[in-house]
Amino acid sequence: xxxxxxxxxxxxxxxxxxxxxxxxxxxxxxxxxxxxxxxxxxxxxxxxxxxxxxxxxxxxxxxxxxxxxxxxxxxxxxxxxxxxxxxxxxxxxxxxxxxxxxxxxxxxxxxxxxxxxxxxxxxxxxxxxxxxxxxxxxxxxxxxxxxxxxxxxxxxxxxxxxxxxxxxxxxxxxxxxxxxxxxxxxxxxxxxxxxxxxxxxxxxxxxxxxxxxxxxxxxxxxxxxxxxxxxxxxxxxxxxxxxxxxxxxxxxxxxxxxxxxxxxxxxxxxxxxxxxxxxxxxxxxxxxxxxxxxxxxxxxxxxxxxxxxxxxxxxxxxxxxxxxxxxxxxxxxxxxxxxxxxxxxxxxxxxxxxxxxxxxxxxxxxxxxxxxxxxxxxxxxxxxxxxxxxxxxxxxxxxxxxxxxxxxxxxxxxxxxxxxxxxxxxxxxxxxxxxxxxxxxxxxxxxxxxxxxxxxxxxxxxxxxxxxxxxxxxxxxxxxxxxxxxxxxxxxxxxxxxxx
Amino acid sequence: xxxxxxxxxxxxxxxxxxxxxxxxxxxxxxxxxxxxxxxxxxxxxxxxxxxxxxxxxxxxxxxxxxxxxxxxxxxxxxxxxxxxxxxxxxxxxxxxxxxxxxxxxxxxxxxxxxxxxxxxxxxxxxxxxxxxxxxxxxxxxxxxxxxxxxxxxxxxxxxxxxxxxxxxxxxxxxxxxxxxxxxxxxxxxxxxxxxxxxxxxxxxxxxxxxxxxxxxxxxxxxxxxxxxxxxxxxxxxxxxxxxxxxxxxxxxxxxxxxxxxxxxxxxxxxxxxxxxxxxxxxxxxxxxxxxxxxxxxxxxxxxxxxxxxxxxxxxxxxxxxxxxxxxxxxxxxxxxxxxxxxxxxxxxxxxxxxxxxxxxxxxxxxxxxxxxxxxxxxxxxxxxxxxxxxxxxxxxxxxxxxxxxxxxxxxxxxxxxxxxxxxxxxxxxxxxxxxxxxxxxxxxxxxxxxxxxxxxxxxxxxxxxxxxxxxxxxxx
Numbered sequence: 001x002x003x004x005x006x007x008x009x010x011x012x013x014x015x016x017x018x019x020x021x022x023x024x025x026x027x028x029x030x031x032x033x034x035x036x037x038x039x040x041x042x043x044x045x046x047x048x049x050x051x052x053x054x055x056x057x058x059x060x061x062x063x064x065x066x067x068x069x070x071x072x073x074x075x076x077x078x079x080x081x082x083x084x085x086x087x088x089x090x091x092x093x094x095x096x097x098x099x100x101x102x103x104x105x106x107x108x109x110x111x112x113x114x115x116x117x118x119x120x121x122x123x124x125x126x127x128x129x130x131x132x133x134x135x136x137x138x139x140x141x142x143x144x145x146x147x148x149x150x151x152x153x154x155x156x157x158x159x160x161x162x163x164x165x166x167x168x169x170x171x172x173x174x175x176x177x178x179x180x181x182x183x184x185x186x187x188x189x190x191x192x193x194x195x196x197x198x199x200x201x202x203x204x205x206x207x208x209x210x211x212x213x214x215x216x217x218x219x220x221x222x223x224x225x226x227x228x229x230x231x232x233x234x235x236x237x238x239x240x241x242x243x244x245x246x247x248x249x250x251x252x253x254x255x256x257x258x259x260x261x262x263x264x265x266x267x268x269x270x271x272x273x274x275x276x277x278x279x280x281x282x283x284x285x286x287x288x289x290x291x292x293x294x295x296x297x298x299x300x301x302x303x304x305x306x307x308x309x310x311x312x313x314x315x316x317x318x319x320x321x322x323x324x325x326x327x328x329x330x331x332x333x334x335x336x337x338x339x340x341x342x343x344x345x346x347x348x349x350x351x352x353x354x355x356x357x358x359x360x361x362x363x364x365x366x367x368x369x370x371x372x373x374x375x376x377x378x379x380x381x382x383x384x385x386x387x388x389x390x391x392x393x394x395x396x397x398x399x400x401x402x403x404x405x406x407x408x409x410x411x412x413x414x415x416x417x418x419x420x421x422x423x424x425x426x427x428x429x430x431x432x433x434x435x436x437x438x439x440x441x442x443x444x445x446x447x448x449x450x451x452x453x454x455x456x457x458x459x460x461x462x463x464x465x466x467x468x469x470x471x472x473x474x475x476x477x478x479x480x481x482x483x484x485x486x487x488x489x490x491x492x493x494x495x496x497x498x499x500x
Numbered sequence: 501x502x503x504x505x506x507x508x509x510x511x512x513x514x515x516x517x518x519x520x521x522x523x524x525x526x527x528x529x530x531x532x533x534x535x536x537x538x539x540x541x542x543x544x545x546x547x548x549x550x551x552x553x554x555x556x557x558x559x560x561x562x563x564x565x566x567x568x569x570x571x572x573x574x575x576x577x578x579x580x581x582x583x584x585x586x587x588x589x590x591x592x593x594x595x596x597x598x599x600x601x602x603x604x605x606x607x608x609x610x611x612x613x614x615x616x617x618x619x620x621x622x623x624x625x626x627x628x629x630x631x632x633x634x635x636x637x638x639x640x641x642x643x644x645x646x647x648x649x650x651x652x653x654x655x656x657x658x659x660x661x662x663x664x665x666x667x668x669x670x671x672x673x674x675x676x677x678x679x680x681x682x683x684x685x686x687x688x689x690x691x692x693x694x695x696x697x698x699x700x701x702x703x704x705x706x707x708x709x710x711x712x713x714x715x716x717x718x719x720x721x722x723x724x725x726x727x728x729x730x731x732x733x734x735x736x737x738x739x740x741x742x743x744x745x746x747x748x749x750x751x752x753x754x755x756x757x758x759x760x761x762x763x764x765x766x767x768x769x770x771x772x773x774x775x776x777x778x779x780x781x782x783x784x785x786x787x788x789x790x791x792x793x794x795x796x797x798x799x800x801x802x803x804x805x806x807x808x809x810x811x812x813x814x815x816x817x818x819x820x821x822x823x824x825x826x827x828x829x830x831x832x833x834x835x836x837x838x839x840x841x842x843x844x845x846x847x848x849x850x851x852x853x854x855x856x857x858x859x860x861x862x863x864x865x866x867x868x869x870x871x872x873x874x875x876x877x878x879x880x881x882x883x884x885x886x887x888x889x890x891x892x893x894x895x896x897x898x899x900x901x902x903x904x905x906x907x908x909x910x911x912x913x914x915x916x917x918x919x920x921x922x923x924x925x926x927x928x929x930x931x932x933x934x935x936x937x938x939x940x941x942x943x944x945x946x947x948x949x950x951x952x953x954x955x956x957x958x959x960x961x962x963x964x965x966x967x968x969x970x971x972x973x974x975x976x
Contacts, residue, residue, distance in 0.1 A: 076819070076963040077889055117858075139888065143879035150873060157926040158858075165926045169918050176878075176914050180907035187892050187903070 011069050012053055013083040013134045016093070017127055019047055020100075024123035033115040037108060040119040044101040044126065051097040051130075054090055060478050063485050065136060065199065073140075078195045082136040087478035088263060088333050089133040092256055095340045096129045098460060099252045103245035105457040106348045110244050110355055111159055118159055121151040122245060129253050133260065138186045138196040142179070145257070149175055152246070152254070160241040167234075167241035174234040178224035185217035189269070202268040203489060215273035218266045219281075225258030228281075228318055229288035232311045239307035244351030247303065251310055252344035256336045259317045263329065267321070267486050271493030274324070281322040282409065286416045288315030293422030297429070302350045302360040305426060306343060309386060312419055313339045313394075319416070320401035324490050328404025329483045330476060334397030337475070338468065342385040342394060345461040349379050352454055353434075356447050362430065366438030372449045376435040378458050383431040385465045387424040393468035396476075506556035506565040508547040509573045513610040516540030520603040530590045530598035537602040541581040544609075548574040561684055562620035568969035569617040572750060575826055576616070576743060580609045582833050583739045585944040592733035592846025594643050601641055604634035605739065612747045621673060621683035624751070625666075631747060632662055632715075635740055642733040643846065654731025661714060661724040669711025675704030676758070689757050696760045706769060708755050715748035716803045717796075719777040726788075726796035734843055737792055738836030741799055742829040749806060749825045753818050753970075756810055763813070770811045771902050777804030778909040786916045791839055791849045794916060795832060798875060801913060802828055805890060808906060812893040819966040820889035826962065827874065827882030827955050834871030834948040838864050841941055851920055856929025864935060867945040868924050874952050876917040877910050882955035889963070 023043035027036050058066055065084030073081040085093065103122060111118045128151070131144030149172050157168030190196050192206060206214070224231045235255075239247050267274050292312025299305040313335065320332030352375065353368065354360050369376030385392035388399075398420075405413045450458075468475055504511065519540070523533050551573065556565040583605065590598045611631025618624040640655035677683060679701055680691040695701050714721040729737045759766045781801030788794040806828075809821030839849050841864055842857065858865040874881035887910065895903050937945070955962065 074885075074960045074963060076816075076960065076967050077885075077892060143884070146879045146884070150869070150878060154925065157922070165922055168926065169922060172918060173911075173914055177911045180911045181904070183888070183891065184895070184900075184904055184907055187888070187895050188900075190892065191896055 009057065009067075012050070013067050013085065013130075014069060016047060016051055016054075016097070017083075017131050017134065019043070019050070020123040020126040020130075023047075024120045024127075027116060027119050027123065030116070036116045036119050037104070040123065041101060041104045044097075044104055044123070047126070048097040048101055051094055054085065054093065058090060060087060061481060063481055068136070073137075077139070078190065079139045080137045080195070080197060081140060082197060083134045084136045085134050086482035087480070088260070088482050091333070091337050091475065091478060092133045092253070092260060093130055095256075095337055096126065096133065096253050099248060099340065099344055100126045102344070102348065102457045102460065103248050105453055106248060106351055107243065107245040108453055110351055114158065118155065121155050122249075124151040125155075125249055129249075132257055136198045138189070138198055138201070141198070142183060142186060146176070146179060148254070152249070155246040156238055156242045159243040160246070162241070163237070164241045167237040170234050171238040174224055174231075178221040178231075181217040182221035185214045189214060198265070206270065208272065211270040211273035212276065215266060215270045215277060218261065218270070219277065222258040222261035222266065225261065226255060226314050226318060227258065227311065228284055229291050229311065229315070232288070235311060236304055236307045239310070239347075240301065240303045244347060244354075247347040247351070248344045251306075251347055252340035255310060255314055256340060259314065259321060259332065259336050262318065262321050263333070263486060267324070268489045271490040274322075274490060275493065278322040278324055279409075282319055282405070282412055285315045285319035285322065286412050286419070288312065289319070289416050289419035290422075293419040293426070296426040297422050299426075300362045302353065302362055302365065302430070303347070305362070305430060306346045306350060309423065309426065310339065310343055312423060313343065313386075315419070316398050316401050320404055323401070323404040323408045324487065325404035325407055326483060326487045327400045327407070329486060330479060331397050331400025331402075331404055333479045333483065334468075334472065334475065335394070335401060338385070338393040338397045341461050341464045341468070342382055345378075345382045345458060345465070346386060348457055348461075349375070349382060352450065357443070362433055363438075364441075364443070366433045367436070367441055368444050368447065369435030371444050371447050374450045374455070378450070378462060379434060380431055381462055381465060383427040385469070387427040388420070391466075391469050393465050393472075395469060396472045503554075503556045503558070506551065506554040507558065508551045509544055509577065510610065510613050512540065512544050512547045513606060513613060516544070517603065517606050517610060520599070520606055524599040524603050528596045528599045530593075533599035533602040534584070534587070534590070537606060538581070538584045540606065541577065541584050544577040545574070545581060548577040559623070562623045563614075563617050564619045565617055566969065567965070571965050571969060572616040572746065573613050575746065575829070576609060576612045579743050579746075579829055579833070580605070582944060582948065583735075583743070585940050586738050586833060586837050586840060587735040588840070588938070588940065590735065592643050592735065593641050597641055601638060604638050608632075608634040608638075608739075609743070612743060615747050616750050619685045619754070621677070621685065624685075624754070625670070628751070629666075631744065635736075635744065636662065638736045639728060639732040639740070642731070642736065650731035651733070654728045657724050658728045665711045665714030665721060668707050672704045672707025672710065675700055676708065679704070685754055685757070692758050693760070696758060697763070702765050705755065705758055705766065709752065712748050712752045712755065713773065713803075715744050716752065716806065717745075717800050718773050718803045718807060719780045719800060722777070722781075722800045722803075725799060726793040729792040729796040730790060730848060733846055734792070734836060734840035734848070738833055738840065741795060741832045741836065745799075745803070746822075746825045746829055749821050752810060753821070756813070756818070759813060761813055767811050767813055770807050771899060774804045774807035774811060775902060775905050777801060777807065778906060782909050782913045782916075785913070788916070789850050789852070791835075791851050791854070791920070794851065794920070795835055798913065798916070799832070801909065802875070804909075805887065805906060808890040808894045808899075808902065811899055811902065812897045814893065814897065815967065815970045816896065817890070817893035818970050819963060820886065820893045822966045823959065823962055824886030824890055827886045827952070830948060830951050830955065831871045831874040831881070831883060834867050834952060835875070837941070837944055837948065838868040838871070841935060841937060851923050853932075854920065854924040855927040856932060857924035859929045859934075860932060861935040861937060863937060863942060863945050865924055867949055869921065870949045870952050872917045872920050874956070876914050880953065880956045882952050882959070885956050885959045
């Protein structure tokens with residue numbers, strides 16, 4: 001890969017990364033909770049609008065990283081401040097800046113105590129999330145990657161449900177334990193390459209055993225973050241206990257980081273090992289699809305249901321990635337974005353129900369659609385999207401993943417089919433129960449339908465569900481060049497098999 | 501003509517010590533002596549800033565003022581200001597000797613200042629003792645109360661271990677002296693070069709280092725650490741936990757310069773001790789209820805991390821160790837600030853006493869978060885950058901197994917650091933009251949938070965300064 005140089009243009013990425021931090025500082029000093037809420041909403045909205053600026057200078061047909069910034073940071077450690085994005089990271093950044101203001105809206109009434117601290121955590125998260133997707137220096141990446149643990153675990157541990165402390169600590173320790181070996185791998189790569197620059201690490205031929213160890217370290221870290229089966233056990237705990245905004249951020253953005261790591265680091269940097277491990281990881285992904293599907297089918301807690309469905313959906317993402325085909329990888333990227341949109345929307349919906357009924361029990365929510373018709377309509381679309389109904393966003397992603405997967409192993413794909421059926425079953429069961437189920441429940445009397453704030457929180461996601469479902473081409477075009485390059489890098493690795 | 505500019509921080513401290521001595525002659529007045537100590541500390545910072553960039557060799561080659569020594573003097577001076585602020589009104593020191601306590605603090609700091617410039621064995625040892633003995637006394641100066649005579653036990657332990665360790669160190673140094681016939685460190689390094697691989701020289705060097713490992717609390721020379729932390733007053737423990745460690749790293753660096761770059765024995769011993777320290781410190785820390793004991797055991801683990809830099813046997817490694825200890829000093833002071841302010845009457849703090857700290861005092865809770873997450877090595881705090889530098893240096897010299905062992909230990913350590921966070925942030929305060937902070941403490945907290953974050957995000961200047969200072973065998 002070519003040397004990364006700074007574009008010398010407007011440092012929009014830096015602005016996007018650090019403006020939430022500035023906003024957090026202001027929020028920490030503002031008087032009054034109401035002011036803090038409004039300030040956070042306005043600032044995150046402005047950041048969202050500003051992030052659209054990334055599209056303007058972005059040339060989807062150009063290979064390599066764009067909006068690049070590069071300057072010295074810690075010369076003695078050969079650490080640089082390097083940023084840049086390709087189509088995939090662009091989409092993920094846009095997803096982040098879209099989801100954050102929606103989280104503010106979803107937390108408007110849900111977070112009743114310590115509002116200021118919550119909003120500061122949320123803004124700090126946004127900084128770290130944008131940073132992860134745009135860092136092109138491994139130390140910079142790792143700093144954002146790890147720094148995220150603090151605000152996220154605080155969000156779960158302070159504002160979460162009854163078992164919040166357990167969930168927060170499990171999340172923290174699991175993720176931290178996964179990433180310590182990532183640090184060793186990063187340092188080992190740095191000593192081979194001579195700098196921490198990610199583009200410079202790509203396209204080198206490392207010895208076989210070195211590749212395998214580095215890949216294993218990457219795998220442990222990213223697989224926990226995705227999470228892949230059997231590293232998923234932190235996820236239901238964290239999702240269920242987290243406040244709505246926490247769940248949405250976890251589902252929409254944090255889970256993407258693992259898959260992003262695979263595409264950005266594992267495949268281009270150690271392609272030979274990726275090829276070696278790929279069949280096993282595809283098999284694990286299919287297990288995750290089946291496991292997530294059937295586990296979700298057994299849940300009566302709405303949040304747990306959505307949490308387990310995440311395991312299944314992310315199984316599709318990793319399945320596509322390790323098919324190592326262009327269709328599979330493009331599909332996986334779309335699945336990541338789609339899952340961010342759809343599952344984020346589902347978590348907001350569950351949060352809306354919880355605010356009204358103070359329970360997430362599926363039976364208690366049965367029939368609430370009768371008094372909340374607008375909500376039922378929203379939920380209906382999101383459920384259909386979650387089961388990958390044609391015409392919604394998830395369909396195109398999962399279809400591409402399966403198409404890529406079929407080229408590698410027909411048997412594996414056939415094994416995954418029950419998982420897809422289960423996804424249809426649990427989504428329709430939830431929709432049927434909530435929208436039409438049960439006799440009229442006296443507790444539902446007086447339950448209000450969606451307010452304007454809630455409609456505003458869900459509407460953008462609804463638009464995206466339909467837009468990406470009916471017209472996916474602009475999105476595919478954005479990621480096409482980058483993915484083609486990754487596939488080529490993996491294919492080249494086969495031709496130049498390094499020695500042991 | 502004596503170059504007074506090069507001797508400025510020491511001169512300020514000497515005059516300050518005289519001033520404080522005069523104050524101690526009158527009736528003990530903690531406020532007066534505290535203000536005087538703070539004023540002297542601030543002046544010392546200014547003097548140390550002015551002394552940056554000075555170069556001189558004084559006292560017939562026994563004392564060298566160079567980039568490294570001046571930089572460390574600045575760090576010590578800043579650390580001293582923080583320690584004086586942390587000590588506050590000295591509520592837990594016996595009423596009638598509070599002024600003397602301040603005097604001893606100052607003398608100890610003077611010892612550290614002399615230590616970093618000493619390049620001759622006798623001077624080095626005198627400075628080392630000057631820095632240690634006031635601390636031995638400070639531990640014993642904790643107020644007595646019913647059923648509370650731990651401070652004497654702790655002080656005796658501290659002294660006995662200290663003297664024994666010094667004995668071993670002197671014995672080792674006597675070998676080195678016997679081999680070379682000089683007490684000047686640069687000359688010694690020169691003359692040791694041909695014979696450093698002989699068993700006698702290696703044994704001498706390792707015994708000399710053992711005395712320093714005691715200061716650094718490296719396993720198996722750590723036994724005093726948790727007991728002294730527990731027995732000393734909270735403020736004294738904060739001092740014992742911070743400044744001496746940096747001094748120990750400096751002396752360790754001076755002695756490591758004797759070691760041949762291709763030596764195998766010394767790095768192996770260091771690697772084993774580093775690994776053992778991390779494992780032992782982290783495992784035992786998990787079982788602690790007393791926050792100070794927890795920090796004591798975690799300190800043993802951190803000494804193990806710092807040794808990683810010495811295992812590398814190169815300037816990058818030494819620089820990383822210095823940076824790491826500088827960061828550690830700030831982070832551990834942050835933790836001790838919280839301890840001494842949460843403690844109502846100077847009593848020791850169990851982790852459960854921190855419950856609901858975010859309600860009782862948000863600023864203290866933030867300080868604690870920064871300190872604890874910094875110690876745990878979470879970016880963007882100083883602890884992470886230090887670990888990154890240490891791991892890079894050690895891995896560069898091929899110590900892969902040790903580095904993997906270290907990161908796994910770092911992951912283990914997160915557990916007990918989180919148990920502190922769990923109490924302070926995730927628990928409700930119950931009936932524990934609000935903590936009000938005086939302005940000095942507020943400033944201290946903000947300074948510590950900013951310093952730990954800044955050192956973590958912009959470590960370049962510190963790395964550059966140390967890197968430039970660590971040229972040549974004994975630093976030039």
